Structure formats: C-alpha cells, structure tokens
Amino acid sequence: MHTLHGRALPVASGAKLARPELTVLALVGDGDGLGIGAGHLPHTIRRNPDITCVLFDNAIYGLTKGQTSPMTPQHQITRSHPMGNPDPKMNPVLLALSYGAGYVARGFAGAPDEMQRLFEEGIRHKGFSFIHIMSPCVTFDKVNYLYDNLRSWVRLLPAGYDSTNLDRAFEIARGVELFTGLIYSKPSLEQGAR
Amino acid sequence: MTYKRSLTIEICGSSGDRSLAAGEILIKTLSDIGYHVISFDAYPAEIRGFGKTVAHMRAGREIMLSLSSKVDILVSLNDRYAIEQLKNLNDEGVVIFDNRQRDITYEVLQQDEGQTDKHHLGPGVYTEEEGWKEITSEQVSIAGHLGPGMYLYGVPLYQLSQKTTNESRSRNIVVLGSVAALFNIPKNEFIGNLTAKLGKKDKSVDSVVAAFEEGYNYVRENVVKLDPYSFERLSVDRKGYKLMDGNKAVAQAAIDAGCKLYAGYPITPATKIMEVLFAELPKHGGAVVQTEDEISAIGHVTGAGFAGVRAMTATSGPGFCLMTEFIGYNVMSETPVVIVDSQRGGPATGLPTKTEQSDLNHALFGGNGDTPRIVVAPTSVKECYQWTAEAFYLAEKYQMPVIVLIDLFLSLSVRNVQLDPLPDYKKGSNKLPSQEDMKLYLRQKITDDGVSPRSLPGQENGYQVVSGLEQNEYGTPVYDEYSHTVMTQKRFRKIKTALDHDVPSPERIGQKGRVKLGVISWGSTAGAVADAVDSVLKEGKSVAMLKLIVINPLKEKEIQAFLDDCEKVLVPELNYQGQFANWLSIHFQQKFLRFNKVATRPITHDEIEAEINRLLKE
Numbered sequence: 069m070h071t072l073h074g075r076a077l078p079v080a081s082g083a084k085l086a087r088p089e090l091t092v093l094a095l096v097g098d099g100d101g102l103g104i105g106a107g108h109l110p111h112t113i114r115r116n117p118d119i120t121c122v123l124f125d126n127a128i129y130g131l132t133k134g135q136t137s138p139m140t141p142q143h144q145i146t147r148s149h150p151m152g153n154p155d156p157k158m159n160p161v162l163l164a165l166s167y168g169a170g171y172v173a174r175g176f177a178g179a180p181d182e183m184q185r186l187f188e189e190g191i192r193h194k195g196f197s198f199i200h201i202m203s204p205c206v207t208f209d210k211v212n213y214l215y216d217n218l219r220s221w222v223r224l225l226p227a228g229y230d231s232t233n234l235d236r237a238f239e240i241a242r243g244v245e246l247f248t249g250l251i252y253s254k255p256s257l258e259q260g261a262r
Numbered sequence: 263m264t265y266k267r268s269l270t271i272e273i274c275g276s277s278g279d280r281s282l283a284a285g286e287i288l289i290k291t292l293s294d295i296g297y298h299v300i301s302f303d304a305y306p307a308e309i310r311g312f313g314k315t316v317a318h319m320r321a322g323r324e325i326m327l328s329l330s331s332k333v334d335i336l337v338s339l340n341d342r343y344a345i346e347q348l349k350n351l352n353d354e355g356v357v358i359f360d361n362r363q364r365d366i367t368y369e370v371l372q373q374d375e376g377q378t379d380k381h382h383l384g385p386g387v388y389t390e391e392e393g394w395k396e397i398t399s400e401q402v403s404i405a406g407h408l409g410p411g412m413y414l415y416g417v418p419l420y421q422l423s424q425k426t427t428n429e430s431r432s433r434n435i436v437v438l439g440s441v442a443a444l445f446n447i448p449k450n451e452f453i454g455n456l457t458a459k460l461g462k463k464d465k466s467v468d469s470v471v472a473a474f475e476e477g478y479n480y481v482r483e484n485v486v487k488l489d490p491y492s493f494e495r496l497s498v499d500r501k502g503y504k505l506m507d508g509n510k511a512v513a514q515a516a517i518d519a520g521c522k523l524y525a526g527y528p529i530t531p532a533t534k535i536m537e538v539l540f541a542e543l544p545k546h547g548g549a550v551v552q553t554e555d556e557i558s559a560i561g562h563v564t565g566a567g568f569a570g571v572r573a574m575t576a577t578s579g580p581g582f583c584l585m586t587e588f589i590g591y592n593v594m595s596e597t598p599v600v601i602v603d604s605q606r607g608g609p610a611t612g613l614p615t616k617t618e619q620s621d622l623n624h625a626l627f628g629g630n631g632d633t634p635r636i637v638v639a640p641t642s643v644k645e646c647y648q649w650t651a652e653a654f655y656l657a658e659k660y661q662m663p664v665i666v667l668i669d670l671f672l673s674l675s676v677r678n679v680q681l682d683p684l685p686d687y688k689k690g691s692n693k694l695p696s697q698e699d700m701k702l703y704l705r706q707k708i709t710d711d712g713v714s715p716r717s718l719p720g721q722e723n724g725y726q727v728v729s730g731l732e733q734n735e736y737g738t739p740v741y742d743e744y745s746h747t748v749m750t751q752k753r754f755r756k757i758k759t760a761l762d763h764d765v766p767s768p769e770r771i772g773q774k775g776r777v778k779l780g781v782i783s784w785g786s787t788a789g790a791v792a793d794a795v796d797s798v799l800k801e802g803k804s805v806a807m808l809k810l811i812v813i814n815p816l817k818e819k820e821i822q823a824f825l826d827d828c829e830k831v832l833v834p835e836l837n838y839q840g841q842f843a844n845w846l847s848i849h850f851q852q853k854f855l856r857f858n859k860v861a862t863r864p865i866t867h868d869e870i871e872a873e874i875n876r877l878l879k880e
Contacts, residue, residue: 081561084565110554
C-alpha cells in the first residue's frame with residue numbers, strides 16, 4: 069500500500085494492529101518521514117508496534133526535482149534555496165534513539181550486503197525497528213550524497229562495539245563520523261513489543 | 263401522567279451540587295416506570311471554577327425525539343442560578359426550592375498554590391472574574407421571582423441534608439425524595455436506583471437513603487399539592503430498553519458490527535466513544551489506540567481497512583478537517599473506513615460544547631478531486647446504533663469511506679431505546695475474489711457494479727498495489743485520459759450500486775397524498791420535526807415530513823414524488839447557510855423554504871411547530 073505522503077507509519081501501525089500475524093514494513097523517505105510526517109515518529113516509537121521502518125534518505129526532494137529536504141546540509145544550494153539552505157539538517161538516528169526506539173541501525177545503499185543483514189535483523193526484532201539508509205539521488209544531488217563521497221565518509225562500527233550500550237549509541241549518533249551497522253538494540257528482555 | 267403530553271424537568275445547581283447525578287437517577291426511575299425519556303444536560307463550559315449545571319430532561323408516554331423550549335418543573339439547588347432558568351419556565355410551572363436558604367453557610371474552596379483552605383462565608387456567589395460577592399437574601403431566594411400562575415414548594419433541603427448525612431452535599435438526594443412525593447413517583451424504584459448509583463462509592467448508603475426519605479416525608483406531611491402534574495407508574499413493559507446516549511450507541515454498534523480497530527484522538531463531544539471502546543472493544547478481540555492526532559487516527563483505520571478488518575474513528579469538526587486528505591485517499595485506494603463526525607459549533611475551534619449541524623458541506627464535498635463517499639446522518643440515538651452498524655457494512659461492501667454525521671446533541675442526549683439486533687449478513691460484506699479472478703488478479707478490475715473483488719494481504723496470488731495515484735486495473739499508476747475516465751466512472755458507479763441496493767426509501771410521516779406543507783429534515787433536527795408534525799397532525803393540519811438519513815446518495819425519485827405532493831417545502835436545520843437545503847437544491851428544481859438557526863442548542867419541537875403554523879397561515 070502506497071499511502072499518503074508522510075502517513076506510512078500510522079497506516080502500517082493500523083495494519084499490524086488489525087492483523088498481528090502479518091509482517092509489516094513502513095518504507096519512508098527523508099522528505100515524508102522527517103518532514104510532513106515527522107510527528108508520527110516519536111509516537112510510533114512510543115507505542116512500539118512490531119513493525120520495521122526503513123528511512124531512505126537521499127537528502128533532497130527528488131520527485132519534485134531537487135528542493136531542500138530536512139536532510140539537506142546547511143548552506144547547500146538547491147532549486148528551492150539558490151542562496152543556500154539556511155537551516156541545519158536533521159539527525160534521524162539521534163531522533164530515534166532519543167525517543168527510545170529499541171532497534172536503531174544505519175546503512176548505505178553502496179553496501180547492499182550490510183543493508184540486507186540490517187533489514188533481516190530489524191524485521192526479526194520484536195518491536196519497532198528503525199533503519200536509516202543513505203541512498204544517493206543520482207539525478208538531483210550533484211554535491212552531497214554522491215556514491216564516491218559516501219564511500220569515503222562511512223565507517224564501520226569499531227571492533228567489539230556493544231550495541232546494547234545506549235550511552236555509546238548516543239555518542240556514535242552525535243559524532244560527526246557516519247558509522248553504519250547496528251547502532252543500538254535493546255536487550256531482548258526489554259523489547260516489549262505489542 | 264396527566265394534563266400534558268410530556269413534562270420537562272430541570273434540576274439546577276452549581277457544579278458540586280451534584281444536580282447531574284440527581285438527574286441521572288431521576289431519568290432512570292422515570293424510564294423504569296414506563297416513560298419515554300430524553301435528556302440533555304448543560305455543563306459549565308469552563309473546567310475550573312463554579313458554574314451553573316442543569317440536568318434537563320423530558321418525559322412522556324409517547325416516544326419523543328426532541329426537547330421542549332419550556333420547562334414544567336424546576337428544581338433549584340442553587341437559587342441564584344435557578345432564577346436565571348425561570349425565564350424558560352411555563353406560566354403554570356412548578357418550582358421546588360430550599361425555603362430556609364438564609365440559614366445556609368456556603369463552603370467555598372479556594373485553591374492557592376496547591377494548598378486547599380476552607381473559607382466559611384455567608385450567602386453569596388463566586389465567579390472567576392469578581393471572586394466572592396455577598397448578595398442579599400432577596401437576591402438569593404427564588405421565591406420572590408415567580409410569576410402569578412406558578413406553583414412554589416419549599417423544602418428545607420439543607421437542614422434535612424445536614425440532619426441525615428452531616429453534610430450539605432446530599433441536598434440533591436433530599437430533593438429527589440421531595441420530587442418523588444410531589445409527583446407520585448413510586449418510591450421503591452427510586453431507592454433502588456439511588457443505591458445502585460451511589461452504592462459503590464458511598465459507604466454511608468443508609469444515610470443517603472435516609473436523606474431521600476426525609477425529603478419524601480417532609481412533602482407528605484407539610485406540603486399541599488396544588489399543581490396537576492404526576493408520574494404514576496405506567497403499565498408498559500420497558501424490559502428490552504436501555505438508557506444510552508448517542509456516543510454509547512455508536513460505540514455499541516461498532517462492537518456489534520465486528521469493528522476490530524478503533525483509533526481516535528480526544529475531542530469534544532466524540533471522546534466518550536473512544537472511552538467506551540477502550541473499556542469494551544478488547545473484550546471482543548479488538549484493539550483501541552489513542553493516536554497523536556486525527557491524521558494518525560484515520561491512518562491507523564486505513565491500514566486496518568487495507569488489512570481486511572473493520573475499523574472506525576470518531577471525531578468532531580476540527581479533527582474531521584485533519585482527516586480530509588485521507589477521505590480522498592480512501593476513495594482512490596478503495597479502502598473501507600468508517601468516520602463518525604459528531605458536529606459542534608464552528609468554524610475552527612468554534613463552540614466545543616455547543617451543538618450544530620454545520621459540517622454537512624465538509625462531509626459531502628471535503629477533499630480534492632471527484633471524491634464519491636457515502637454520508638449518513640442518524641436522527642435519533644436508536645438510529646445512531648443502527649446506522650453506525652450499517653456504515654461498516656456499506657464501507658466494506660463498497661470499499662469506500664462512509665461518514666456518519668451526528669452532532670453534540672445526539673452524542674450527549676440520553677434516551678431509553680430498544681436496539682434491533684444487526685442481521686448476520688451485514689457482519690461480513692467483503693467482495694472476495696473468485697478462483698477465476700485469482701488466475702490473473704486485478705485489484706481495480708472494471709465491473710458492472712463498480713466494485714472490484716478485493717484480495718486481502720497475505721492471500722496467495724492476490725498480490726496488489728494500491729495507492730493514492732490514479733491507476734489501471736492492475737493498480738499500476740497511469741495518467742491518461744482513458745484510464746482516469748473509466749476509473750472515475752467506476753468509483754462513482756459504486757455509489758449508484760449502493761443507491762439501488764442498500765439505500766432505503768426515505769420515511770414519510772404524516773398526511774398521505776397532497777399536503778399544504780412538506781418538511782424535509784435530517785440529523786437530530788428531524789427529531790424535532792417528527793415531534794412537531796405529530797402534534798400539528800392531531801390538530802388536523804395538512805402536513806407531512808420526509809426524513810432523510812442517507813444524505814449521499816439521494817433517493818431522487820422518491821424525494822421528487824414527495825416534493826410533487828407538497829404546496830410548500832420547508833427545510834429546517836441548525837446551520838446558517840442552509841447546507842442541506844443547498845444540497846437538495848443541486849438535485850431538485852424546487853424552492854425550499856429555509857428555517858436556519860445557529861442557536862448553540864438543539865432546535866425544539868415547539869419552534870418547528872410555530873414555523874409550520876406560520877407557513878400554513880401565509
């Protein structure tokens with residue numbers, strides 16, 4: 069079901085509540101998930117339905133041909149901001165952690181094997197799981213999320229990283245470096261999905 | 263009951279006098295002894311502070327669907343407020359009051375930074391703006407304000423309350439005793455309802471019953487009854503009847519119709535639907551979720567509808583506005599949803615605690631594009647039940663949003679109703695794909711009736727994509743003239759099919775054949791019209807009414823036949839523009855006489871009656 073722009077999370081939650089035996093995913097972008105429908109994110113996390121939200125972030129409004137999105141970096145020149153985007157971008161991983169999501173991960177479209185592993189884990193996670201995927205818009209973004217750029221920016225999480233340590237997860241989320249992988253996973257006893 | 267067709271009773275006090283609790287017990291008792299009842303209480307609009315609270319009810323031998331403008335019996339627990347109510351009292355009305363008012367020391371609670379101090383003050387009145395103001399004994403007693411034909415009965419409510427329960431707060435119970443004695447209401451039923459209501463909370467049930475008895479005996483021993491009103495027991499069986507308001511009826515209908523998901527956001531006056539369902543729906547295998555806003559609520563319901571489960575949300579005007587985009591989405595994606603809109607005064611936040619019928623335009627036209635939807639408007643509490651249940655059936659069968667328009671009056675008005683059980687065939691109405699359909703499943707298959715077989719998520723070979731985009735039969739987004747034309751026609755064809763198969767002919771009430779005046783009405787106002795028409799028919803007047811419950815689609819042939827029978831046609835409604843008259847004007851070449859009010863209260867039967875008589879004289 070391709071829902072209204074921004075409303076994937078409520079619709080997915082409703083489907084899951086109605087038919088708990090279904091596996092339900094909500095696939096959103098940075099424009100609808102962090103812009104028009106951002107208000108649904110904290111509350112979906114709070115209610116903790118057993119659904120997986122994948123946020124495909126291309127840092128631009130691609131369908132409408134290149135306007136500033138909530139993930140466009142400050143000062144970047146776009147169609148809607150020829151003098152540069154005046155506002156700083158959002159941090160979806162930090163948001164999800166702050167609201168208390170039980171499974172938070174980040175992936176990169178240039179690393180499909182890792183993405184697949186994160187999706188599988190996220191779907192298996194009992195409760196709400198949130199996966200931030202950095203996914204270049206090759207048509208309308210010529211400066212920021214280029215495959216080459218992202219390849220040089222992303223870092224694998226350090227060896228021995230403990231994904232159940234929430235404080236460490238916040239450090240990773242707040243840092244300037246773009247770590248990919250499972251950033252936080254609530255110990256299974258505390259997952260408490262409904 | 264003698265003298266009149268029905269009697270209207272008010273119990274007036276300040277919040278804290280528990281006049282509403284007394285009203286609840288009285289209405290239950292009157293219902294138990296065989297009367298039809300209808301109540302509509304008035305609360306102070308502000309949550310904090312003192313304010314006038316009025317339990318308002320009408321009781322009679324015949325079924326009633328509306329309120330009267332005038333009050334017959336006014337019970338005062340606070341004379342200052344009750345004096346304001348006198349303007350509504352009939353010339354031969356009854357007043358019951360505390361005849362030892364001047365002895366009262368009021369207790370006022372003043373809250374100061376979380377600390378509660380009790381200040382004992384003389385007779386007076388407290389308002390937010392002016393604080394405590396003493397008033398003279400003349401101002402405080404209702405006795406000096408009565409008209410010459412009115413009947414006044416004094417009972418020392420405060421003294422009797424103190425004597426039996428050691429507090430002044432049982433005055434509401436004492437006065438119920440007096441009411442029982444004055445109007446010959448059987449005592450045992452009263453005490454039964456009294457203990458049932460207070461039993462759980464009050465440990466001192468005995469003293470409360472004693473308070474009731476004191477009020478009863480005082481009247482028997484000291485008061486000479488002069489008025490002609492009484493409520494002796496009627497020999498009718500009201501066993502299958504339940505006391506409920508429209509909100510309760512909507513919630514009950516959702517449960518009985520097999521609703522398995524309710525999502526909502528608190529909003530006056532629809533909140534109680536969610537509260538009832540939070541308590542009841544899980545017992546029937548359903549889920550209830552309070553969402554972050556109305557968009558999320560209708561989103562949840564849409565997801566459940568897509569998953570093949572009956573689901574509902576209820577709201578009022580402002581929340582209904584937020585849901586509008588999803589109305590179009592449900593039309594386009596052909597997803598069944600039930601939306602209940604309990605209308606209140608608007609626009610914007612408007613008058614949250616006042617009733618109105620002004621969301622009709624929005625219900626009929628709200629949203630972008632050509633968006634067919636079914637709109638139904640129950641006219642009574644009984645119909646709130648019947649038509650909410652019907653809405654689930656229609657939404658599922660025709661895969662589209664069904665809007666149930668009620669209003670604050672229906673939502674909050676308590677009546678004794680007998681509910682007809684829902685027929686079984688209405689409990690499941692999904693058009694599922696046949697084996698033939700599954701060979702090459704087409705979600706948006708073009709059919710004669712407009713309805714495509716619907717596979718449900720998880721069904722083998724039933725893969726589908728639905729979206730808010732225009733689509734071809736496969737569900738693939740397409741933007742060409744042909745596809746948009748046939749798909750728009752298909753969506754509207756469903757409405758036509760619903761009209762032919764599932765919309766009953768509107769009910770005609772009153773004189774048959776040609777009439778001088780016809781009245782077409784909808785929603786709760788139709789109740790006032792039915793009562794008024796009933797009354798003028800007894801006077802032999804040439805009047806008929808047509809009651810429309812399904813507002814879209816309209817039974818045009820039947821309505822035209824009615825119009826052809828009428829010399830004049832009146833359309834009364836509780837909005838400024840005449841939204842329903844305008845809607846009819848789109849469909850019929852007829853001059854509709856309008857009677858529009860934005861009265862902040864329901865239209866009464868006597869107002870309609872006066873308008874009918876005026877038009878008949880013209």
